[in-house]
Amino acid sequence: MTGRIDPIQVLLLGLAGLAAFLGLWFGLTASGIVPNLFLPTPVEVFDRFTTLLDRRFAGATLPEHLAASFMRFAYGFLLAAVIGVPLGLLMGWFRLLDEIVSPIFDGLRFIAPIAWVPFAALWFGTGIGGPIMIIFAGAFPPCVINAYRGAKFVDPRLIEAANMLGTPNRRVITEILLPASVPSIISGLRVSAGLGWQSLVGAELIVASRGVGYMMVQGQANVSTTTVMAGMIAIGLVGLALDSALRLAERLILRRRGLET
Template sequence: MLQPPLPAGRFWMLSVMGTTGFVLLWSIAALSGIAPRTFLPTPWDVLQRLIELTHHPFAGNTLQNHLLSSLGRFLLGFALAVAVGIPLGLLMAWFRAIDKIVAPVFEAVRFVAPIAWVPFAALWFGTGIGGPVLIIFMGALPPVLINTYRGAKFVDRKYIEASNMLGAGAWRGITEVMLPAAVPSIVSGLRISAGLGWQSLVGAELIVASSGVGYLMVKGQAGLSTATVMSGMIAIGVVGSIIDVMLRRMQQAIEARRGL
């Protein structure tokens, strides 16, 4: 049985308690001497390093510039996944022949982890922008396509039949019947896609990039600077959370408008 949502005040109180408890445990572990401070810095050491990275370049750029580089790659790969996944999902749902042609190839490719494309990305694109974009695309495409396909496939058949009886062609049937009905499912897929794309980006930058947060973390690891690595991890988590919140707000607005 589903529990009722928590009041906003209690929700934030529990969130603060959870964060405080995590930081406290981290501080105790760092100060206990379990590991040298070089390998397990305290939270304030990481915070100090995070602030330093915003003012002093590391691995060629400040933290903000590394983040901008990462975001540029992410947006390009994510936009490409959306531009391919939504139209292809709708076409597969409308045309049975396209579904039969694409489905076997897609079903095989979507189970290949995005990080498995790194060797090909490195061989084909080197450290240029193409490699990370390819990896982001491969990580972000499946959720968009699958949710678009499912959302369009489960449109009530009477609406499809009515559009056909009124003489609407495939183009109008797809754009005016299937697409509006599939929007909630598509937006839900975008949230999953964005998360996987952002994770795929960081994995790609660890190997096939010369800038970005992943690259910063690699250089921090090479210099035995755990605080730098953890600062990069915090930046990744914060930006990823912001992206998810934006998409969640868009999803809630669409659902409220449609009375869902």
């Protein structure tokens, strides 16, 4: 099915889906099937969410917890991008490097980021290093894989022309390989950001003394389901904002390159 999608129609369908979800939620709480202690109403969760915006819980307000979480995420995500993207490009260009790194990388990338939590706790305690390590573990593989794929699918005619002209490898990588791989790299960064953000929250549930994950753990300890659910909503909203920003960047880059469909 082709054709331009009507944004108004998309908005209405999204609102209809949200209304159906809230209706189901209200129905479950009204039926009494699930006790209110474990499933509060949407109104109670929203009220708790707004309260946490300016009232401290577990040592900070919700924006302060989010700021601490986002700082950890930014460090881990940027570290993954700065190391992963160049590594992926170099692996796609230099076969020897690919053969050396791929067996190690392919083994490590299947280890769930949360599996690194014990090491993070032992090595860094509750400091910032532990969560950054876990975020890096989640965000690093997509950066490498998509940069690698971008390098592998560069038009071979461009490479052949550069080789015929005696272009040095450094210039081929920076002036041909990197620009041609940008759409794939941006797609990888979108996946990387999502996995990194999810990994952060998992890390904060165990290795943190401040952050939205830590706030949720304290909410659970205090049997405050509304606090836990308010934290979940905050996590979802920040994740949506991150993905929307990267999706916009991807669309702008594809439009500039004439590749947008």
